[in-house]
Amino acid sequence: MSQGLDTRADDGSHTGPRHVAIIMDGNGRWATQRGRPRLFGHHAGAKRVREIVESCPDVGVEYLTIFAFSTENWKRTQVEVAGLMDLFRRYIAKETRALAELGARVRFIGDRESLDAKLVKLMEKLEKATAGNSKVNLTVALNYGARDEVSRATKLLAEDVARGLLDPANVDEETVSRYLDTRVLPDPDLVIRTSGEARISNFLLWQSAYAEYEFIDTLWPDFSREEFASLCASYGERDRRFGGVKK
Ligand code: FPP
Numbered sequence: 001m002s003q004g005l006d007t008r009a010d011d012g013s014h015t016g017p018r019h020v021a022i023i024m025d026g027n028g029r030w031a032t033q034r035g036r037p038r039l040f041g042h043h044a045g046a047k048r049v050r051e052i053v054e055s056c057p058d059v060g061v062e063y064l065t066i067f068a069f070s071t072e073n074w075k076r077t078q079v080e081v082a083g084l085m086d087l088f089r090r091y092i093a094k095e096t097r098a099l100a101e102l103g104a105r106v107r108f109i110g111d112r113e114s115l116d117a118k119l120v121k122l123m124e125k126l127e128k129a130t131a132g133n134s135k136v137n138l139t140v141a142l143n144y145g146a147r148d149e150v151s152r153a154t155k156l157l158a159e160d161v162a163r164g165l166l167d168p169a170n171v172d173e174e175t176v177s178r179y180l181d182t183r184v185l186p187d188p189d190l191v192i193r194t195s196g197e198a199r200i201s202n203f204l205l206w207q208s209a210y211a212e213y214e215f216i217d218t219l220w221p222d223f224s225r226e227e228f229a230s231l232c233a234s235y236g237e238r239d240r241r242f243g244g245v246k247k
Contacts, residue, residue: 015236017189019063020228021211022052023203026195026219039083044221046091053104055225056136059232063137063185067203071111071145085116088142092122096129103135109181110144111152139185146205153179182207190235192228194220212238 024045031041049066056064068088074081099106108123115123123142157179160166166175177183188204188211198215200208214231 016060016232017212017235018061019065019186019188019190020056020061020232021065021067021188021191021204021208023067023191023193023201024048024220024223025193025197027221029195030219030221038080039087041221042084042087046087048221048223049091050095050098050102051225052223052228053099053136053138054102055228057103058225059229061136061232063139063188065109065139065141065182065185065188065204067141067144067201069110069142069144070202071143071148072202085119089116089119089122092119092126096126099126099138100130100133103133104130104138105133105136106130107137107139107184108142109139109149110142111148112143115143137185139182141203144181145202147202149181150206153181176206180206187211190214190231192216192231194218194223210243 027041027045028038029041030044031038034040053064056062069084073084076084106126108127112120112123153176157166157171157176161168182204185207187207187209190213191200191204191208191211192214193199194216196215196217204211212235214234216227216231218227
């Protein structure tokens with residue numbers, strides 16, 4: 001066990017969250033506080049990602065899902081959007097080896113159709129290069145919006161019904177989950193949002209129906225592995241009932 005708090009109980013069982021999803025917010029404000037352009041904050045934010053991925057095995061987190069770019073983020077200035085896309089391309093090219101060495105399996109969720117072809121190629125290359133890893137599952141939500149995901153899933157499901165591959169009478173929650181971008185992932189146990197905003201912002205709406213939420217004041221570039229470990233440890237002390245009653 002390296003840094004951070006252990007989330008294992010005395011009997012060795014794991015009490016921490018298996019899947020943590022993070023809305024990485026506050027990069028812009030962090031940069032503004034320093035009199036720097038917003039992209040400076042995004043670059044600082046990107047550096048935190050590796051540290052948090054690295055610390056996942058220490059706190060027993062098997063799945064980490066991070067919100068990198070939303071379907072609504074296109075509304076930002078052209079300079080910021082272009083800067084973020086450039087950051088994603090550089091980050092993926094630069095981090096592929098490090099993430100592979102960490103034993104991370106990387107996946108992307110979101111709509112790839114409107115992303116730059118070069119970026120999509122890098123994303124696919126990273127997914128392929130890390131497909132054999134299983135130490136930690138990193139999922140990056142890029143051009144992701146939960147309503148967009150559900151709309152795309154509904155379209156696919158309707159197409160299968162039209163083709164006679166699916167009987168509408170058999171559609172249940174498990175069927176719907178199979179059409180979502182997250183089909184191979186377990187639902188998040190804990191959703192963290194940094195920077196003091198208490199909103200979900202169209203992130204994993206279906207999947208987080210029973211998740212615990214932590215809204216913390218820290219701006220994303222200041223988020224540390226210690227704070228991550230501490231949030232995972234407090235999760236272990238909560239009493240999740242999934243709508244039922246305590247046993
Ligand atoms: C929100 O901060 C952050 C984003 C929209 C971008 C998140 C991207 C990163 C952390 C960069 C790298 C990620 C990867 C996977 C390489 P904000 O701009 O909304 O901050 P503000 O609310 O203070 O303006």
